[in-house]
Amino acid sequence: MDQPPKSIPTIEQVARAAGVARSTVSRAFSRPGMLSPETVAHVMAVAARLGYAPNQVARALSTGRYGNIALIVPDVANPFFPPLIRAAEARADAAGLCVFLGDSDENPAREERLTGKMAAQVDGFVLASSRLADDAIRALRGRRPVVLVNRDLDGLDRVLIDSAPGTAAAVRHLQALGHRRIAYIGGPPSSWSNQQRRGAVLRMAAELGVEAVEVAAERPSYEGGKAAASAVLSARTSAAIAFDDLVAQGLMAGLAGLGIEVPGGFSVIGCDDVLGARTYPPLTTISARSNDAGRVAIEMLLAQIDSGSPSGAVQRLGTHLIVRATTAAPPAGRG
Structure with a gap:
């Protein structure tokens, strides 16, 4: 014979079992910061034992909060x-x-x-x-x-991840290696991050006397980076800073398909450090948080x-350059 369904425990039952007020149970689920950690843990343990879960629809109607x-x-x-x-x-x-x-x-x-x-x-x-x-x-x-x-x-x-310091350091790193003509492979034009990185590349390149060429990626993706390989070579550059690690990874694959080794024949720097340690060679990149x-x-x-x-508060998170194995001095005649 089928067992009758168990009744759903109520907030009042949880309050009685926990020995607290109904409002305390409500706050434990909706605004736990108003209670001590010990009280919240006690209420949650009792609720879990009884199988109680708050009714989000009812809570939204009474508090205006959906959770x-x-x-x-x-x-x-x-x-x-x-x-x-x-x-x-x-x-x-x-x-x-x-x-x-x-x-x-x-x-x-x-x-x-x-x-x-x-x-x-x-x-x-x-x-x-x-x-x-x-x-x-x-x-x-x-x-x-x-x-x-x-x-x-x-x-x-x-919250703004300020990639400008790391990007400027990337340009200085390439200049110190001997690169004099570099490419920036851009991301979406409307992207705030792309605008910051592009601006940092152009400013630092001008300051150091390095020529910077802009190359557009069709999309900030592996395929977009791969498709940009021919363009960066046609622009007679010896290194590229990519909008992000995914574009950089695609660029390296595109260069490999054209018979160009990284970093011996071309240097590549990514951004965001989400793939850097797992590419081959390990990718020089700009940190992200x-x-x-x-x-x-x-x-x-x-x-x-x-x-x-x-x-109107702004939280800025800084960045820095992480040097790995995809940057080196340019090949003879391409510096």
Whole structure:
């Protein structure tokens, strides 16, 4: 005979079993920072033993909080973003929140659709390397709290990985090796990170008397980097700084297909240090702190949700050059 279904435990039952007030159980799930860690741990243990889980719909109706936040990235397959996503999810989970992940596929129209659909279900947004127009981001902020990662927009809370110092160091490194004509393989024109890296390459090259040639990648991807190999050689460069490690990895594959060895025949530098130690040869690259960016962004969003308004704060994370095995002196006659 089938057993009758067990009744779902209520918040009142958890409170009685834990010997605390109903409001304490509610705070343990919705705002644990208001309680001592010991109280939160005790309530959670009792709730787990009874099989209690908060009713998110009811909580949203009573508190205006959904217990969810949204994280939108332009390309979930890009190795830069998984560490950011994992760090963001870990910090959100510690706060009792669920993360809805969206991939805009580098398409601002798709990003706007995603944010529009998610806005009715989340307490706030983290937009990483957003491709939205400024006015679209501000309109979204009018509906929900927003924190930006690698997008600099006055008045909004944002986390900026400052790749300019590491990029400038990359140019100095190539100049010291003897390179006098280098390429910058760019990322999406609307990308804040691309603008910072491009600007740093051009400024430092001009300061050091190095010629810098811009080469566009069709997309910030392995295929985009591979397709750029012919262009960097046609431009008579002896080294290239790529928008990110994925583009750099594609570039090395494209050069290999053309019979050019790295670093003996051509030097390559990536950015973000997400693939550097696992390429062959190991990739010289510019550090990134994507995991720190994910954690800090969630912390800023939590503070904004609690306060009800953005502070306009900026958290800057610095970068540096990591020299490995893909840079060397240029071949004779190509310096």
